[in-house]
Amino acid sequence: MKSVRMLPVTENIEIAEGIFSMKLYSPEFAARVKPGQFFHIRCGGEKFPLLRRPISLAFTMPEEESFVMVYRVEGQGTAYLSGLEQGDRLDVMGPLGRGFHVDRGLRKVAMVGGGMGIAPLVELAGVYGNRAEVFLGYRDTPFLLQEMSHRTGNIYISTETGTAGHKGYITDLLPGQLGKMQPDMVYCCGPGPMMKKTVEICRQLGLKCQVSLEERMGCGIGACLVCSCATRDEKGMKTYSRVCRDGPVFWAEEVLMDD
Template identity: 45%
Template sequence: MVKTSVQAQVVEQNTIAGDVMQLAMVVPDIARIACPGQFVHIRVADTLEPLLRRPFSIADCNADRGILTIIYRIVGRGTALMAKLKPGDTIDCMGPLGNGFALTGQRPLLVGGGMGLAPLVMLARAFCSRTATVLMGGRNEQELFWPDIYAKICKNIHITTDDGSIGHRGFTVDLLPQLLEQGKFDIIYACGPYAMLKGVAQIAASHDIPCQVSLEEYMACGVGACLSCTCAGTSGKRHKVCTDGPVFWAGEVAW
C-alpha cells in the first residue's frame, strides 16, 4: 500500500456541533490516492507530549484540489491541541493507511452510528451515480448533525435516535431489518460502535447480504508494528486493524 508522510497545510477548521470539529487540509500526495474507508495518522503537535500520532478516518477528499477532510470529536489532549489549529498552520500527516471499502455494490446500504458516520461520507460520495441509502443513528437530535452533511450527497436517509427526539426511536439495528425487507440492497457497509457492528453483521448474515464493517480501535503506530489494535478473526488468527483493516468483511471478524 502506497503511503507518504508530509506536512499538510490547514485550510479550514470549524465547529460542526458541540465538541465535534471539521478540519480540511491541503495534502495532494495523499488526496490523489485516498480511497473511502482509509485513514490518516496525524502528529498533532511538534512536541514530545503527546508523543504518538492520532488516527483519523478520511471523511471526504477532493483529489483535484488536493484537499482532505477529517471530522473528529475533542476527547483528550491530542484532539484538544488539534482543535487549536488555524488556516495556514501545518501538521505532519501520514497516509493513506489501511484498506478501504470494496466499491462493488450497485444498491448499497450505509449504516453508521455516532462518529462512525465520518468515513461513510466519502463512501456515499463514491456512490453518487448509484442509489445509496443511509441509515444513521445517534443518542439524540443535538448530537445527530449528520443529516445536513449527507443531504448534500444522497437523498435516501433514515434516522434513529436513542431518545426518539428525531427520526425512529431506538437503535440502527432496530430499524435495519425493516429496511432490508423493503429494499433490494446488494451490500451493507457499516461503521460505528462495536455492539452496533455486531448487530448489523448478524442481521446481514440472516438476510444473506454481503457486509463490510469498518472497525474503530486505538492505534499507536498505524503501520502494523506495535500490535496494539488487533482483533480476533474467524480464521483463528488475530487481525491488525491498521493494516489488515480497518475495513473487513463481516464474516472475517470473530464477534
C-alpha cells in the first residue's frame, strides 16, 4: 500500500564523490518498507515541477525510526536532493514495487551488486547476516562497505581501476566462488551488462537468481506504462511488465535481458 508523506531529512551527506546518503525520519515507512522496494520522490516542489524520481531503500534504522537512501547525482532531480539539509522536508511516495523474495529458511545466499546497485542490497544483507556472501563491484572508490560489513562478514570487492580488491569486474569472481558456494539463491542489482553476465553464470551453474531492474519512470504506480520491460509469461511467451509495479525485482528467467 502506497502513501505520500512529507518527511523530515535528518542527514544528507556525501559518502563518495557525487554519491550521497540521505536519512529520513518516518516510523511508518521504516517499519513497512521491504528490501528491494523503492520510493518515488518529488524533487523540487512547485517551483521545480519535475516528475518524481525513483530511489531504492538502502537500509532501515529501526532504533531511530528512520530509513536511508543512497543516490548518485545524475541530473536535475538528484542535484536537488543533494542540496537538501537537515530539517528540510521531502515529498516521498512509497514504499513501492515488489522487492526481493526473502526466505529466512535459506542456508546460504549470494548478493551481487555493481555501482549504485549496491545500495538496495544493504537491507537484504541484514536479513541473511553471515549466511550471505556479498560481491561488490565498483568503478574506483568503494562505498557502503561499513554498512555491509555490519551485516555480513563475507564480502568480495572489485574495482575497475584496481584501487581495492580484485582489479576488473566483480563478475570475474563469480564462476569460481558461486561454483564452490552453491548458494540457494543469488540476488543481483547493478548495470545491465553486469546483471546479464550474472544471470548467465547462474544459468550455467543451475542457481536460482533474482534481478532488480532500472527503467525511467513516470507515475511509479503502474498507470502510465513508461517503465515497461520485456518479460516472459508462465507459458514462455513474450509479454511486457511494469518495472514499478510488477518489479523492480524479477526472477531472472522472467526477464528478456536483450530486449
